[in-house]
Amino acid sequence: xxxxxxxxxxxxxxxxxxxxxxxxxxxxMFDYFLWYKKYPAEGPTFLISISSIxxxxxxxxxxxxxxxxxxxxxxxxxxxxxxxxAVYFCAARSLSGSARQLTFGSGTQLTVLP
Amino acid sequence: xxxxxQTPKFRILKIGQSMTLQCAQDMNxxxxxxxxxxxxxxxxxxxxxxxxxxxxxxxxxNGYNVSRSTTEDFPLRLELAAPSQTSVYFCASGDQxxxxxxxxxxxxx
Numbered sequence: 001x002x003x004x005x006x007x008x009x010x011x012x013x014x015x016x017x018x019x020x021x022x023x024x025x026x027x028x029m030f031d032y033f034l035w036y037k038k039y040p041a042e043g044p045t046f047l048i049s050i051s052s053i054x055x056x057x058x059x060x061x062x063x064x065x066x067x068x069x070x071x072x073x074x075x076x077x078x079x080x081x082x083x084x085x086a087v088y089f090c091a092a093r094s095l096s097g098s099a100r101q102l103t104f105g106s107g108t109q110l111t112v113l114p
Numbered sequence: 115x116x117x118x119x120q121t122p123k124f125r126i127l128k129i130g131q132s133m134t135l136q137c138a139q140d141m142n143x144x145x146x147x148x149x150x151x152x153x154x155x156x157x158x159x160x161x162x163x164x165x166x167x168x169x170x171x172x173x174x175x176n177g178y179n180v181s182r183s184t185t186e187d188f189p190l191r192l193e194l195a196a197p198s199q200t201s202v203y204f205c206a207s208g209d210q211x212x213x214x215x216x217x218x219x220x221x222x223x
Contacts (some may be wrong), residue, residue: 045214046213049211073174105156
């Protein structure tokens with residue numbers, strides 16, 4: 001039972017255009033959401049996060065939107081750059097349980113074409 | 115600028131062998147985690163620790179053991195390696211956000 005789903009395994013975008021990566025979740029107890037970026041042979045690196053009390057968070061070229069009623073979040077990258085090519089993981093933290101356990105989606109491979 | 119350091123980076127084991135994956139962090143974080151990532155899948159939590167001397171099971175703990183004798187180190191032990199444990203293992207530390215090491219790629223043949 002996948003509680004965090006990234007239904008698009010891959011996405012290709014032209015340099016300079018907007019990249020939109022999507023994530024759906026089923027657990028209403030999730031209170032905090034994160035996006036991680038992963039390059040080959042490296043560990044995931046934190047990109048941006050959002051609390052469930054907000055619907056938008058911006059950091060430079062990256063914006064995360066949260067729609068709680070739809071249990072959906074998205075990551076917008078504007079403008080996209082070739083260096084953004086990586087696997088992007090959506091992750092969610094549960095209110096219940098201990099130690100800030102994160103549940104990860106399966107990832108979306110973003111390719112930004114020059 | 116070390117952050118989270120994992121060793122080894124690669125390892126091949128035979129079925130039934132045992133090994134320890136090492137993880138060390140220099141950020142004085144109380145929280146530490148072990149994840150595994152299988153091809154095409156997200157990361158799944160194996161074990162975690164909220165501080166020295168305290169560990170608990172995550173989503174997929176079977177076949178693994180951990181210990182946390184110091185704040186810095188959180189080794190993961192495989193006692194009887196099985197082909198199903200072929201995966202990439204990531205250690206992480208911290209909270210909101212978690213900081214990850216570069217992983218250990220483990221193959222069981």
